[in-house]
Amino acid sequence: MSQPSSSRLPHVVVLGAGFGGLRFAQDFDSRRARVTVVDRQNHHLFQPLLYQVATAGLAAPDIAQPIRSLLKHKPNLEVRLAEVTGIDLAQRRVHLDRGELSYDYLVIALGGRTTYFGRPEWEQHAPGIKSLDDAMRVRREVLLAYERAEREDDPVRRRDLMTTVVVGGGPTGVELAGSLAELARKVMRRDFDRIDPREARIILVEGSDAVLGAFPPDLAASARRQLEKMGVEVRTGVRVTDLRRGEVHIGDEVLRAGTVLWGAGVGAAAVTQSLGIALDRAGRIPVNPDLSVPGHSDVFAVGDLTTLKDANGQIVPGVAQGAIQGAAFVADVLNRSLQSGVPSDPARRPAFAYRDKGNMATIGRRAAIAQIGRIHLQGLPAWLAWLALHLFFLVGFRNRLSVLLQWTYSYFSYKRGARIIMGMDQRGSPAESLVAAQKISVQE
Amino acid sequence: MSQPSSSRLPHVVVLGAGFGGLRFAQDFDSRRARVTVVDRQNHHLFQPLLYQVATAGLAAPDIAQPIRSLLKHKPNLEVRLAEVTGIDLAQRRVHLDRGELSYDYLVIALGGRTTYFGRPEWEQHAPGIKSLDDAMRVRREVLLAYERAEREDDPVRRRDLMTTVVVGGGPTGVELAGSLAELARKVMRRDFDRIDPREARIILVEGSDAVLGAFPPDLAASARRQLEKMGVEVRTGVRVTDLRRGEVHIGDEVLRAGTVLWGAGVGAAAVTQSLGIALDRAGRIPVNPDLSVPGHSDVFAVGDLTTLKDANGQIVPGVAQGAIQGAAFVADVLNRSLQSGVPSDPARRPAFAYRDKGNMATIGRRAAIAQIGRIHLQGLPAWLAWLALHLFFLVGFRNRLSVLLQWTYSYFSYKRGARIIMGMDQRGSPAESLVAAQKISVQE
CATH class of the missing domain: 3.50.50.100 (FAD/NAD(P)-binding domain)
Incomplete structure (x- = not known):
C-alpha cells in the first residue's frame, strides 16, 4: 500500500475492527477516500468462540486474525492500534490515547462491554x-x-x-x-x-x-x-x-x-457517553433508520452499541449478524454517495432492514x-x-x-x-x- | 488413580517436569513407590520450539501438554503445582511456596534459567x-x-x-x-x-x-x-x-x-544455591558419575543444572538429550534397586555414558x-x-x-x-x- 496520493480525499474513520468495523472496511470502496481503522487490539476476534478459549478447547490464535493482514489489500487504508478515549461530534474529531483523528465520515463500531448491574x-x-x-x-x-x-x-x-x-x-x-x-x-x-x-x-x-x-x-x-x-x-x-x-x-x-x-449484563462501549447525545439505559445510541447518529448525518453507528427498531418494526438484536448487516448497509450508503460525487442526502437514504437468518x-x-x-x-x-x-x-x-x-x-x-x-x-x-x-x- | 494404599512405600520426589523430570516419571516403575512430581507450571513445554511461539509462528498450546494428562496412567503418582523454594538435604525435605515434602529419593530436574552476566x-x-x-x-x-x-x-x-x-x-x-x-x-x-x-x-x-x-x-x-x-x-x-x-x-x-x-547466558535454576554444596560458576551441580549429588547417594540431578564429564570423558552438553538420557539412567538405577528390595549401593552403580545422537x-x-x-x-x-x-x-x-x-x-x-x-x-x-x-x- 502506498501513502494516499491526495489528502483532499474525504477521510473515513472506522472505530473498532470487530464484526461491524471489519465488514465496513471490507465493503467500503476505499479508492475514493482515505480510511483509518482504529482498534485497541491488533486482531479481529471471532467472539462466538471465545468461550472455547476460556475453557481450553481452542488456542487464542485459532479465533483471531491480525487486522493489518485482513485489510492489507485495501488501497488508501491505514490501521491504527490505539484506544478511543472520546468522540467530539461538534469538532469532528476522535480522541485517542495517543493523538487524535479528524474525520469527514465516522463509523462507530466499538461493540459492547460487560456490565455489572451498576456494581x-x-x-x-x-x-x-x-x-x-x-x-x-x-x-x-x-x-x-x-x-x-x-x-x-x-x-x-x-x-x-x-x-x-x-x-x-x-x-x-x-x-x-x-x-x-x-x-x-x-x-x-x-x-x-x-x-x-x-x-x-x-x-x-x-x-x-x-x-x-x-x-x-x-x-x-x-x-x-x-x-x-x-x-x-x-x-x-x-x-x-x-x-x-x-x-x-x-x-x-x-x-x-x-x-x-x-x-x-452487556452494555455499550463506554465511549458513547462522550457523544453528548441521549442514550438508552445501557448506554446505546438510538440510531436513525439509516444508522446515522441523531443530529449527525455523517456519523454512523452499528452493532452492539446501537439500539434500533428497523424498517420492519423489528428490534435489531445485539448479535454478530446485526453488526455485519448494519456495516454492509452503511458501506453501501457511503459508496453510493462518494461514487456520485454529491454528498448523501440523509432524507433520501433508505432505511436499514435487518434480515433474520x-x-x-x-x-x-x-x-x-x-x-x-x-x-x-x-x-x-x-x-x-x-x-x-x-x-x-x-x-x-x-x-x-x-x-x-x-x-x-x-x-x-x-x-x-x-x-x-x-x-x-x-x-x-x-x-x-x-x-x-x-x-x-x-x-x- | 487412587490414593496410594500404603504410605510405607518409599517416596520419590521429582522436581521439574521438563525433558528430564518427565522422562524419569515415565520410565520409573511407580508400583513400588509413591511419586510426587512438582512443577511450577501445569504443562510440560517443548522448549526447542519456544522461539516459534515468540515469533508468532505457533500458538502456545501447540508446544505444551498438561503434565497431569501426560502422567495420568501412572499408579501412585501425584502431580503438584508449586514452586520449589529450597532443598534441605540434611533433613531430606523440599520446601515449596506452599508447604513442603519429605523424600526418600529425590530427582532434581529443574533445568536452567536465563542469566545476565551478573547484571x-x-x-x-x-x-x-x-x-x-x-x-x-x-x-x-x-x-x-x-x-x-x-x-x-x-x-x-x-x-x-x-x-x-x-x-x-x-x-x-x-x-x-x-x-x-x-x-x-x-x-x-x-x-x-x-x-x-x-x-x-x-x-x-x-x-x-x-x-x-x-x-x-x-x-x-x-x-x-x-x-x-x-x-x-x-x-x-x-x-x-x-x-x-x-x-x-x-x-x-x-x-x-x-x-x-x-x-x-544460561545458568542453573537458582534453587541449587540452597543445597549447601560446591557448585560450578554457573551454579550447576558437579554430579557423581552415577548422577547422584556429591555426598547424597539418594539424591540425583539431571539436565541443565548439572555438570559432568561422563564415563567416556565427554562433557554432557546442556541439551534436551542430556536431560533425557540422564533421567532414563536414574530411573533405571532406582527401578533396579526397588525391584531387588535392597538399597542401591552407590559404589556398585554404573556410570552414566552420554550417547551423542x-x-x-x-x-x-x-x-x-x-x-x-x-x-x-x-x-x-x-x-x-x-x-x-x-x-x-x-x-x-x-x-x-x-x-x-x-x-x-x-x-x-x-x-x-x-x-x-x-x-x-x-x-x-x-x-x-x-x-x-x-x-x-x-x-x-
Missing part, C-alpha cells in the same frame, strides 16, 4: 469474557481452582473450590456452563489423584424464568434439559444480590465457589438449539448446524483448518489441547484475584 | 525466553515495536524502532534472529502503510568469534552465511558492556533498537545446520532433518498434527497464524517495560 466492584471476583486476555484469565482461574482443590485437605473447602458459578443464562453463560461441565466431567475426570472432577458442581444462575430466553419457549426448555443432562445445575428466577470473593449471594442464599464467571446456541458435545425461520432444531442436528456455521464464518483459512482439527481431535479423544495455564508470571495482575492467597511467583 | 537489571530491557509467558512477552514487544514505528514521524526514531538486537549467538539467539528476519521481511512486508518492514534491521551480537560455536567450524561458518543471506547483521567478537532501555552498548558503540532480546540448529525456512556423527548437513537437507526430528519428538499427537498444519500453511503462504498481541490488558506487567512510554490500557 463495577463485582468484576474483580467474577470475570466476563470479551477479549482474548479475558478468556486467558478465565482459563487460568478455572484450572487453578482444581489445582487448589487437589491440595486442599478440608473437604468442605475442597467442595467449594470444585464449584463454579456462572451468572447469566444468555448464550455466553450457557456455553460457558456446558463447556465447563464437560471439562470437569469428561476431559479432566482421571487427571487428579485426590479429587474426582466428576464431582464438580457447575451452577448456572439466571434472573429471568428461562435460560436462552430470546429463543422460542420449546427451544429454551430444551436447552435447560440438555444442560441438566450434562450435570449443570440450572437456577432460574434468582437474582444476584451480592458478590464477593468466591461467594455469590442470591437472595438469602450464599453459593460458595472456587470460580465465579460473569455471562450477564436464524439463531443458534451451543451447549456442549452434540447439544445445541437452533431456530432457522420456522425450523426448530435441538440436540445433534442443532449442534451439527452450529458446527458447520461457525467453521464457515470463522475468518481465515488456517483458522478453519486448525479449529476443525482441534474439534475433531477433542470429539474423539475427550481431550482439550489448550489446557495450559499461562500468565502466572505476571504478579499482581487482575488474574490473581482468586489466587491471591496462594502466591505464585517467578521461579528464580 | 540482573538488564533483564527488564532484554527478555529471554524460558517459559510460555516469556515467549508471549517477546511476541508482544516485537509486534508492538512495529506498531510504534508505523505511527512515528521522526525517521531516526522510526529506524530505531524497526531495529531488533538479539544478544547471544547460540541456538536460541540464532533461531530468534532468523525467525525475526523472516517475520519482518516476508510475513509482514505488505502489512503497513507508512513503514516497509523489509527495511527492518535484525542484529545478532555474539561475544565469541563464531555463532553456533559448539558446532564444527564449517557448519558454524555456514550458519553465519545463511543468516546473512536472510538479512541478519551478524556481529561476532563483540561484548555487551551495558544495556539500557532500547540501547545495547558494545564497547564504545551504541546500538539503538526497538526491541532487545536475550539469547545468551547429533546436533542441529535451525535458522529459517530451508536454512539450518546439522551434525549427525561424521555427517555435516546445511541448508535444505539440514532443515528437513530438523523439521522431521522436531515433529517426531513433539509430545502429543494433537500437537504434532497442529504444528505440521501450521508449518505447512506458513511455508506456502508466508503467513504466521499467531501474529496476535495479547496481554495488553495487564497494566504494569513486566511486558510493559519497552512500551511504558505509550500507555495501553483497558478500554472501558
Whole structure:
C-alpha cells in the first residue's frame, strides 16, 4: 500500500475492527477516500468462540486474525492500534490515547462491554469474557481452582473450590456452563489423584424464568434439559444480590465457589457517553433508520452499541449478524454517495432492514438449539448446524483448518489441547484475584 | 488413580517436569513407590520450539501438554503445582511456596534459567525466553515495536524502532534472529502503510568469534552465511558492556533498537544455591558419575543444572538429550534397586555414558545446520532433518498434527497464524517495560 496520493480525499474513520468495523472496511470502496481503522487490539476476534478459549478447547490464535493482514489489500487504508478515549461530534474529531483523528465520515463500531448491574466492584471476583486476555484469565482461574482443590485437605473447602458459578443464562453463560461441565466431567475426570472432577458442581444462575430466553419457549426448555443432562445445575428466577470473593449471594442464599464467571449484563462501549447525545439505559445510541447518529448525518453507528427498531418494526438484536448487516448497509450508503460525487442526502437514504437468518446456541458435545425461520432444531442436528456455521464464518483459512482439527481431535479423544495455564508470571495482575492467597511467583 | 494404599512405600520426589523430570516419571516403575512430581507450571513445554511461539509462528498450546494428562496412567503418582523454594538435604525435605515434602529419593530436574552476566537489571530491557509467558512477552514487544514505528514521524526514531538486537549467538539467539528476519521481511512486508518492514534491521551480537560455536567450524561458518543471506547483521567478537532501555552498548558503540532480546547466558535454576554444596560458576551441580549429588547417594540431578564429564570423558552438553538420557539412567538405577528390595549401593552403580545422537540448529525456512556423527548437513537437507526430528519428538499427537498444519500453511503462504498481541490488558506487567512510554490500557 502506498501513502494516499491526495489528502483532499474525504477521510473515513472506522472505530473498532470487530464484526461491524471489519465488514465496513471490507465493503467500503476505499479508492475514493482515505480510511483509518482504529482498534485497541491488533486482531479481529471471532467472539462466538471465545468461550472455547476460556475453557481450553481452542488456542487464542485459532479465533483471531491480525487486522493489518485482513485489510492489507485495501488501497488508501491505514490501521491504527490505539484506544478511543472520546468522540467530539461538534469538532469532528476522535480522541485517542495517543493523538487524535479528524474525520469527514465516522463509523462507530466499538461493540459492547460487560456490565455489572451498576456494581463495577463485582468484576474483580467474577470475570466476563470479551477479549482474548479475558478468556486467558478465565482459563487460568478455572484450572487453578482444581489445582487448589487437589491440595486442599478440608473437604468442605475442597467442595467449594470444585464449584463454579456462572451468572447469566444468555448464550455466553450457557456455553460457558456446558463447556465447563464437560471439562470437569469428561476431559479432566482421571487427571487428579485426590479429587474426582466428576464431582464438580457447575451452577448456572439466571434472573429471568428461562435460560436462552430470546429463543422460542420449546427451544429454551430444551436447552435447560440438555444442560441438566450434562450435570449443570440450572437456577432460574434468582437474582444476584451480592458478590464477593468466591461467594455469590442470591437472595438469602450464599453459593460458595472456587470460580465465579460473569455471562450477564452487556452494555455499550463506554465511549458513547462522550457523544453528548441521549442514550438508552445501557448506554446505546438510538440510531436513525439509516444508522446515522441523531443530529449527525455523517456519523454512523452499528452493532452492539446501537439500539434500533428497523424498517420492519423489528428490534435489531445485539448479535454478530446485526453488526455485519448494519456495516454492509452503511458501506453501501457511503459508496453510493462518494461514487456520485454529491454528498448523501440523509432524507433520501433508505432505511436499514435487518434480515433474520436464524439463531443458534451451543451447549456442549452434540447439544445445541437452533431456530432457522420456522425450523426448530435441538440436540445433534442443532449442534451439527452450529458446527458447520461457525467453521464457515470463522475468518481465515488456517483458522478453519486448525479449529476443525482441534474439534475433531477433542470429539474423539475427550481431550482439550489448550489446557495450559499461562500468565502466572505476571504478579499482581487482575488474574490473581482468586489466587491471591496462594502466591505464585517467578521461579528464580 | 487412587490414593496410594500404603504410605510405607518409599517416596520419590521429582522436581521439574521438563525433558528430564518427565522422562524419569515415565520410565520409573511407580508400583513400588509413591511419586510426587512438582512443577511450577501445569504443562510440560517443548522448549526447542519456544522461539516459534515468540515469533508468532505457533500458538502456545501447540508446544505444551498438561503434565497431569501426560502422567495420568501412572499408579501412585501425584502431580503438584508449586514452586520449589529450597532443598534441605540434611533433613531430606523440599520446601515449596506452599508447604513442603519429605523424600526418600529425590530427582532434581529443574533445568536452567536465563542469566545476565551478573547484571540482573538488564533483564527488564532484554527478555529471554524460558517459559510460555516469556515467549508471549517477546511476541508482544516485537509486534508492538512495529506498531510504534508505523505511527512515528521522526525517521531516526522510526529506524530505531524497526531495529531488533538479539544478544547471544547460540541456538536460541540464532533461531530468534532468523525467525525475526523472516517475520519482518516476508510475513509482514505488505502489512503497513507508512513503514516497509523489509527495511527492518535484525542484529545478532555474539561475544565469541563464531555463532553456533559448539558446532564444527564449517557448519558454524555456514550458519553465519545463511543468516546473512536472510538479512541478519551478524556481529561476532563483540561484548555487551551495558544495556539500557532500547540501547545495547558494545564497547564504545551504541546500538539503538526497538526491541532487545536475550539469547545468551544460561545458568542453573537458582534453587541449587540452597543445597549447601560446591557448585560450578554457573551454579550447576558437579554430579557423581552415577548422577547422584556429591555426598547424597539418594539424591540425583539431571539436565541443565548439572555438570559432568561422563564415563567416556565427554562433557554432557546442556541439551534436551542430556536431560533425557540422564533421567532414563536414574530411573533405571532406582527401578533396579526397588525391584531387588535392597538399597542401591552407590559404589556398585554404573556410570552414566552420554550417547551423542547429533546436533542441529535451525535458522529459517530451508536454512539450518546439522551434525549427525561424521555427517555435516546445511541448508535444505539440514532443515528437513530438523523439521522431521522436531515433529517426531513433539509430545502429543494433537500437537504434532497442529504444528505440521501450521508449518505447512506458513511455508506456502508466508503467513504466521499467531501474529496476535495479547496481554495488553495487564497494566504494569513486566511486558510493559519497552512500551511504558505509550500507555495501553483497558478500554472501558
